[in-house]
Amino acid sequence: MGSQILGAEIKSSENREYGKTKCTIKDHSSLFASLDKTINVWMSHGDQAMEMSDDFQSLAYTENCPYAAARHNEKNFYGVQFHPEVTHTPDGKQIMKNFLFKICECSGDWEMSSYIKRTIKDIQKQVGNERVICGLSGGVDSAVAAALIYNAIGNRLSCIFVDNGLLRMNESERVIETFKKNFKVDLHFVNASDRFLGKLSGVIDPEQKRKIIGHEFIDVFKDEANKLADIKYLAQGTLYPDIIESVSAHGGPTATIKSHHNVGALPAELGFELVEPLKELFKDEVRKMGSELGLPDDIIWRHPFPGPGLAIRIIGEITQDRLEILRYADEIMIHEIKSAGLYGEIAQAFAVFLPVSTVGVMGDERSYENVIALRAVETTDFMTADWVKLPYEVLASISSRIINEVRGVNRVVYDISSKPPSTIEWE
Numbered sequence: 001m002g003s004q005i006l007g008a009e010i011k012s013s014e015n016r017e018y019g020k021t022k023c024t025i026k027d028h029s030s031l032f033a034s035l036d037k038t039i040n041v042w043m044s045h046g047d048q049a050m051e052m053s054d055d056f057q058s059l060a061y062t063e064n065c066p067y068a069a070a071r072h073n074e075k076n077f078y079g080v081q082f083h084p085e086v087t088h089t090p091d092g093k094q095i096m097k098n099f100l101f102k103i104c105e106c107s108g109d110w111e112m113s114s115y116i117k118r119t120i121k122d123i124q125k126q127v128g129n130e131r132v133i134c135g136l137s138g139g140v141d142s143a144v145a146a147a148l149i150y151n152a153i154g155n156r157l158s159c160i161f162v163d164n165g166l167l168r169m170n171e172s173e174r175v176i177e178t179f180k181k182n183f184k185v186d187l188h189f190v191n192a193s194d195r196f197l198g199k200l201s202g203v204i205d206p207e208q209k210r211k212i213i214g215h216e217f218i219d220v221f222k223d224e225a226n227k228l229a230d231i232k233y234l235a236q237g238t239l240y241p242d243i244i245e246s247v248s249a250h251g252g253p254t255a256t257i258k259s260h261h262n263v264g265a266l267p268a269e270l271g272f273e274l275v276e277p278l279k280e281l282f283k284d285e286v287r288k289m290g291s292e293l294g295l296p297d298d299i300i301w302r303h304p305f306p307g308p309g310l311a312i313r314i315i316g317e318i319t320q321d322r323l324e325i326l327r328y329a330d331e332i333m334i335h336e337i338k339s340a341g342l343y344g345e346i347a348q349a350f351a352v353f354l355p356v357s358t359v360g361v362m363g364d365e366r367s368y369e370n371v372i373a374l375r376a377v378e379t380t381d382f383m384t385a386d387w388v389k390l391p392y393e394v395l396a397s398i399s400s401r402i403i404n405e406v407r408g409v410n411r412v413v414y415d416i417s418s419k420p421p422s423t424i425e426w427e
């Protein structure tokens with residue numbers, strides 16, 4: 001859009017570029033200093049700049065894209081068509097460094113400890129003498145948000161943990177145990193399983209599921225918060241990728257990929273003001289912050305789990321039977337991955353329930369049962385991801401254990417798609 005304003009002609013290109021693309025560098029003087037002549041970059045676009053005004057010169061090109069990077073001759077403006085910020089552009093960090101230190105002349109004295117201090121001050125300034133509630137999900141984001149806010153305002157923070165019936169096996173027990181041990185904050189546990197599952201009965205559309213869960217979550221919160229006196233703020237562990245995938249950087253409309261329920265128009269109905277201290281951070285930075293705040297490793301390194309939980313990992317209708325099958329299959333998968341020592345190397349691993357009946361043989365009997373799909377991805381930013389090449393022995397033990405131990409499943413498949421064009425979750 002920036003290049004369009006400055007006179008470029010933007011066209012929907014015939015050969016859309018998605019994924020790893022070879023990029024040839026024409027100019028090594030600034031943005032691409034110290035890089036090879038040809039680099040791999042991650043592309044994800046349908047439109048591109050075909051012609052630019054004479055004020056611009058192309059710094060790099062790909063087979064389909066004449067302006068993979070461009071510079072304004074006078075104004076020190078730079079633009080790239082690819083994604084330097086994702087891990088799948090291996091030289092992305094160097095490109096960013098060149099931009100920040102060579103072009104913008106930044107000094108690079110940023111540290112997590114000073115960012116924490118600044119954020120704590122921001123929270124104190126925003127909250128004043130008011131009270132805050134924070135929803136703990138068991139995941140790293142809400143835990144770090146809570147720890148940070150606790151550091152800022154102490155016992156004016158109350159934490160609420162909602163069991164929505166869509167959690168993984170033994171999750172609520174684990175969360176309560178962990179937070180009672182690790183946090184000295186006021187923790188309220190709400191078992192709202194029946195409320196959520198009742199509302200979700202018969203619903204198959206993923207966005208509908210998200211909306212219902214989002215609204216219900218807010219309602220449960222309201223009910224619980226009403227029991228606590230004088231709460232003005234609601235804290236959320238919203239991260240930067242949640243914001244850019246759900247709303248444009250300028251607050252305008254964008255092609256929404258998935259409506260992450262903790263971002264968007266909902267907070268206005270809450271009656272609370274929001275505190276979102278992690279909204280400038282990526283996941284790896286949140287983990288770094290958690291570590292500096294002294295949170296235990298099992299919280300910091302736990303794979304992320306989406307707010308709508310197992311609801312978006314059961315394709316189609318959510319039933320108690322399906323939830324039980326999925327919980328068990330997921331637990332087996334994670335257990336086997338941990339036993340193989342691979343959990344820490346994987347960004348996110350989980351099972352998905354497919355409501356597809358396929359034929360199998362069990363003993364002498366013909367079976368006609370459901371499919372479980374396994375998904376394991378590697379990524380640091382969750383905006384792009386590759387599927388993990390899990391060793392065959394690990395896949396074999398997961399598959400045979402699921403088929404032998406989980407009633408109602410006679411087939412296990414492994415998802416070998418990357419993001420984009422697929423997403424990490426199936427719904």
Ligand code: XMP
Nearest residue numbers: 259260261304305306307308382423424425
């Ligand atoms: P996708 O599927 O969009 O997932 O590639 C990217 C990351 O976001 C998580 N995710 C969600 N988290 N509410 C959440 O809080 C949601 O509705 C939601 N959908 C996806 C997903 O688990 C992955 O980590």
